[in-house]
Amino acid sequence: HKSIESLQKAFINQPEPRLKHVHIPKMRMIMLGFRRSGKSSAGNTILSMVTFISKRTSTCVRRQGEVDGRHVTIVDTPGWWKSLPVADTPELDKEEILLSMSLCPPGPHVLLLTLRVDMSFTAAEKKSVEEHMQLHDERVWAHTIVLFTHGDCLGDVTVEELIESEGEALQWLVEKCGNRYHVLNDENWNDGSQVTELLEKIEKMVAQNRGHYYEIDLKTLKEVKQKRKAVERKAKARAKKQRQMRKMDSTMKGKILVLHKFETI
Incomplete structure (x- = not known):
């Protein structure tokens, strides 16, 4: 078990960026995750408009908008069932997840792996996420941030307390993503700071990756x-x-x- 203090320390003490600062005027994002994990609503919150429809996505959907001085492209992908292995995901869905990369050429700056804060994350779900991320390759983890959705459900609980209480599976995922995570309150569009903070975390990650985006x-x-x-x-x-x-x-x-x-x- 990781303590709350060690989680906060790991988040704050991420490796120093190899580049001092990266400002991305044209930012490219891909949303990944389970079905009903809040991918579409998170996309709407980031773009501050209802542009993604919260229903079963069988094909990738691309939307664009101006956010905090940046032109942002978001690609929403088909979700997979929470605890099912990748072998049980339809071939067309797996192809769509791979083809999502071609909708934001030359490649995404970030993959936002969405998880609901009000749903547990078990060992079976850990395995499912790991297998679906392996549709790409090991490099993808260096470009991924865990995006916790439905942040309003946290109440007075901090995200670090959530990660600690959920146990090893969620702690493994956060560590696999370089201790990068963010909470988004999909119900509060008036709080623009939560989106600004996410964009800054993405730029910090890209700086750590020497300005590189993920290339399929x-x-x-x-x-x-x-x-x-x-x-x-x-x-x-x-x-x-x-x-x-x-x-x-x-x-x-x-x-x-x-x-x-x-x-x-």
């Missing part, structure tokens, strides 16, 4: 795109065949009807 492996991206095109071609061929079958069926029915009328004369 181009070979992987090419393979996913080729696979997606092959699926689309098969779907189109199937749809064309079904239309032809319906047309033939309709023609046959018409001939039978004419023949029936002829026989009754």
Whole structure:
């Protein structure tokens, strides 16, 4: 168990940025996480407008806006079920998560891994997150921040107290993300400081990464795109065949009807 004091110390004493300061006028973000983890509402809070619809996302959605002197691009991705392994996530969802990178070229500055503060984080959920993050590669962790959503549910409890009380699984995740985390109150859009603070944390992380953003492996991206095109071609061929079958069926029915009328004369 990590104490609250050690968590706060780890957060404050993150490695000194290799660059003194990075201001990102055009910031690119990707939202990742479980289904119903608050990805869409967090995106709306960051952009200060209702632009993401809080419902099941089957394809990636990109939205943009001006935030605190920066042009921000956010890509929302399909979520996965909390405690299910990556093998049980539909292939199309996994492809969408990978293809999200191509919607914010040349790559995202940050991946915001969303967790609700009012839901537990178990060993099964830890395994699920780890497997889904491995859809990318190990480098992705250096560009990830844990974003706790529904911050209003914390009440008088601090996020450090939450992390300590949740135990090893959540502590492992926070450490894996370099002790980077942020709480967002989705119900309080009037508090612009919480978004400003998040943007500053992102810029500090990018400075620690020598100004680099996350770049997906181009070979992987090419393979996913080729696979997606092959699926689309098969779907189109199937749809064309079904239309032809319906047309033939309709023609046959018409001939039978004419023949029936002829026989009754």
